[in-house]
Amino acid sequence: MKLKQTLALLVFVLGIFSGLTLNASNSKLPFGIRHYDIGSAKNFSLNDIDGEKVELKHSKGRWVFLHFWASWCGPCREEMPAIQRLADKMKGEKFQIIMINTAEDEDTVFEFLGTINVDLNSLLDVDGQVTEVWKPRGLPTSFLINPDGQVKYQAIGGRDWGSPAYINFIQKLLQADAKS
């Protein structure tokens, strides 16, 4: 009898551990994304290329994909079409893409976005000071900010945001929020 109880307990414990392992592997992040719990996102107020003022704090209530880039940065250029695909796939969701150009003028940004044929707007951090405050690890860098305005993840380098791995990851973030 005791042996049976011990075996049952062993099976139960192993079951818990295998479940934990499964959860851990499920929560594995797509390549290039790392946890980045630094607390509240620092607010900023910048103009976009149409001259409209945008403040980060007004984006609360949805996930924000905050992306720092520059036209001279090769991986930034390569990544833009993937961000466009991400924008297309996430249309209608509680998800917002905010792009910040680092330290370039309006003409450069306008011309660049025109030549790579994307329908994306960008904010202009003309003197680079918002970028200095946010301190991305490099260019390009993207941050994921939750609907409460808390920074949660950072992604370094150009990523294929339109691919299933990244789309599924972002959709899971949105679903988790919808459930809670």
Next chain:
Amino acid sequence: MLKIIILMLVATSIQAAQPVNIKTPEMEIGFTPRSANQMGSFYEARGFSKEMRDVLSKQCFITIDIHNISHKKIWLDLSLWKFTVGGKPIKREHRDYWKQRWQNMGVPLSHQSTFRWTLIPETLDYLPGEHEGGNIILPFSDKPIGITATFATGENKQGKKIVVSTDKLFCAEDKE
């Protein structure tokens, strides 16, 4: 005869400024010298003033490219790196030095910011698979440059140290 000498000189200087690539079981690291013209044209295209470009043209730029091919975290900390010219220690200026210098010269904030983005960070942690780079700036010299780069590894920097060194680098010069 003169042609042969000129060709030999050109060949020597081209060979001298060649990149150095080193692979260890944990990382791949590349050192690529950049000439004043290469860097100057980038900065000129970004609207940097002649005064600023003149300062930069007297420096030795080396692009560092680091790829973590291990399963552990690797830590870059430039303060642990040693630099020599002709076997004698030299000082690499910290990015704060350049910040101060540009501020003293009244360089626009946008140009200061772009300049900083071309430098490799003073410290950076590389997760497995990550690949990042940037420039370091040394005083220009026509003598061979030695670099000994030491990296900590592991989550808490307690892992086995990686030490990579080269004494085969030369500053890149523009050909007239």
